[in-house]
Amino acid sequence: MHRYVSAASLFLYALPSSACPGHYRRGENGTAIPQTYQVQTRIKPATPTATVAITNVRVWDGYKVNEPSTVYIAGDSISGVQSTVDQSIDGRNGILLPGLIDAHAHPGSVQDLETLSSYGVTTVLNQNCQNYEYCSSMRGQTGLTSFFTAGFSAKGPGSSHANNSDTPLDKLIWEPSQAPAYVQYVFGNGSDWLKVVSEQNGPDQATQNALVENAHALGKKVNTHCSLVEFYNMAILSKSDGPQHIPMDGVLNDTMLDLMYSQKQYATPTMNVFYDQLHDPAAVAALGQPAIPFEEAWSVIKQNVAAVYAKGIPVLAGTDSTTPYAGLSVSFGNSLHYELWHLYQAGLPTEDILRAATILPALHHGLPHRGAIEEGMLADLVLLEPDADPIQAINDTMKISRVWIGGLEYMNVAK
Ligand SMILES: [Zn+2]
CATH class of the missing domain: 3.20.20.140 (Metal-dependent hydrolases)
Structure with a gap:
């Protein structure tokens, strides 16, 4: 490694002072503060090939929360209806967000x-x-x-x-x-x-x-x-x-x-x-x-x-x-x-x-295949707990039940 x-060079955040609005220097002595970036290798999981059904979820389609339905994942993407699935997950009537x-x-x-x-x-x-x-x-x-x-x-x-x-x-x-x-x-x-x-x-x-x-x-x-x-x-x-x-x-x-x-x-x-x-x-x-x-x-x-x-x-x-x-x-x-x-x-x-x-x-930003729950999009999904409704209370987005990224479930979800 x-x-x-x-x-x-982060935020920045110029906090204005009355003496010199809009200008600041971090440390008048000119000291720069180093930050470490690590070029890392990681054993990556294989791209998924399985089909998954997330049943009983209320999909937020970008405009409204819909009636309970099933969302299918095939490999890394959201798919149309699959007749057979490798894994079925009960969404417990939770809201599903992109x-x-x-x-x-x-x-x-x-x-x-x-x-x-x-x-x-x-x-x-x-x-x-x-x-x-x-x-x-x-x-x-x-x-x-x-x-x-x-x-x-x-x-x-x-x-x-x-x-x-x-x-x-x-x-x-x-x-x-x-x-x-x-x-x-x-x-x-x-x-x-x-x-x-x-x-x-x-x-x-x-x-x-x-x-x-x-x-x-x-x-x-x-x-x-x-x-x-x-x-x-x-x-x-x-x-x-x-x-x-x-x-x-x-x-x-x-x-x-x-x-x-x-x-x-x-x-x-x-x-x-x-x-x-x-x-x-x-x-x-x-x-x-x-x-x-x-x-x-x-x-x-x-x-x-x-x-x-x-x-x-x-x-x-x-x-x-x-x-x-x-x-x-x-x-x-x-x-x-x-x-x-x-x-x-x-x-x-x-x-x-x-x-x-x-x-x-x-x-x-022209990011391909993300930002919405639609067939053909990457299966990047956030399933909320059954009692969460961010339309009513925005920070219910933190009541996360499960997360999928490119069709793979992220397993160490903070709750
Ligand atoms: Zn920044």
Whole structure:
């Protein structure tokens, strides 16, 4: 087993200070905090070939919960009616959901995929690839959460993300003429989409525009980190497909919302990480920032999420969960269920919250064969306990009875 030590560039989370809004440095001494990524091999189970019937389940079809029926699995996919089955499982009248998707996370090991699996998160979108060999090793883990990944985040010199991850100059970008080579570097290494970091000292507007244009020319999507209004607006103007996080320092105005809507952009607000860190004095201290009143920031965040949703802009569920990093950590799996709760607190209806964690990320990231319970889809399924009804109480998604990933049941389900 090879072990790679590299620096993470996670959330980020620029906590604004009154002295210098929108800018922070982790450790004024410039110390970068290393994070270990492990390139791992694992004895993978064989792809299933059996047929399974899950009887007496109420399927949530993306719009409503249906009358009890039987769902069939053939191999790794959902199938039509099978006349003979190898295994029959009584769903006990529980609701069956498509496997959940975390649209913004930073898993650091196969163990993180196991934790995600145990909470019914069957697909995870890794929002920065710090090491391409590591990212490649995380793909195709039969029976565990599917891993899709951004490339190495596009960061500017002197930015907090560049400083925190000790990124060498030749991996940074500061002018539009560098964009074609940068985009080639990202997609030449097999990344699924381009990640850009819009922040103080990050790529300027022209450079962000050029990055997006070059990625789109290859038919690829772009996600952009931006947690303050100024940088969120730059992401909108760049035509990035999905601005990540949500401004915590001010409200999105109608011009920005109109543009997001007309450009068919989506939002992945990651309320979870804001909630986590704004409540954690140690996290705030590690970020080298004074604490700002939780209620103040949280009210702005909720207002922005509500405004995006009200505009008709798709909202995707993401957590920014990460392996421990400088005393900060955001847990995997359960955090997606917390995100659903936060979206509910922002006023979204439960049906749209379930879509935010299933079909919407599948559609907007172009993830094949997932996000819905239909014939031909991967058999990524979450069976809830008989008394659970997330349409009535969103966090009933945590009352998990059984989980299947690509037709294989994940057996160590956290309850
Ligand atoms: Zn992140």
